[in-house]
């Protein structure tokens with residue numbers, strides 16, 4: 001019986017300590033699966049589909065329930081992070097939106113919406129080595145094509161940075177650009193894929209395991225009495 005409890009305890013701890021989790025603004029990245037969950041949806045990290053077209057990404061991941069993110073979903077995502085100090089990103093596929101916010105010295109991820117976004121969705125462009133404030137960008141193709149012109153949009157988030165060699169200070173720049181790519185074209189971007197949350201989350205499993213433990217110990221106690 002002791003072995004049984006130890007087994008359950010082992011299962012319980014392996015669920016709770018399974019993966020590196022990063023959470024910002026109600027969105028949590030699981031670093032093992034490259035999946036970000038939040039607000040009832042899952043997003044695949046944008047660097048996972050880097051340099052693919054919409055068609056190629058859907059042929060690779062469509063079977064797992066992934067779909068192209070809609071304009072509505074993208075504007076909700078941008079609004080929940082307040083990117084470029086703005087939370088009125090438009091969901092109309094034909095509105096091109098480009099906003100900047102001033103350079104700020106230092107990289108404080110606890111308050112910086114672009115850095116938070118980048119840490120979840122992964123870099124699709126940028127520098128990884130250097131002592132200065134490095135350029136970091138994440139971009140992905142998305143959209144509904146409700147106007148049936150065969151064109152899709154690009155979402156892009158770049159944190160403020162210093163441009164070597166003269167260290168010119170560049171702003172945070174965030175954009176939703178309309179009518180850029182077809183479903184067959186690709187460039188230096190990922191594909192924004194989403195799906196509805198279907199897999200039980202670790203916390204649910206942990207609660208379930210605890211419940212089983214409770215039931216088992218009650219039975220065990222009864223047997224002793």
Ligand SMILES: [Ca+2]
Nearest residue numbers: 094147149179
């Ligand atoms: Ca259009």
Ligand SMILES: [Ca+2]
Nearest residue numbers: 145147149151
């Ligand atoms: Ca369109």
Ligand SMILES: [Ca+2]
Nearest residue numbers: 112114160172
């Ligand atoms: Ca920033």
Ligand SMILES: [Ca+2]
Nearest residue numbers: 133159160161
């Ligand atoms: Ca920066």
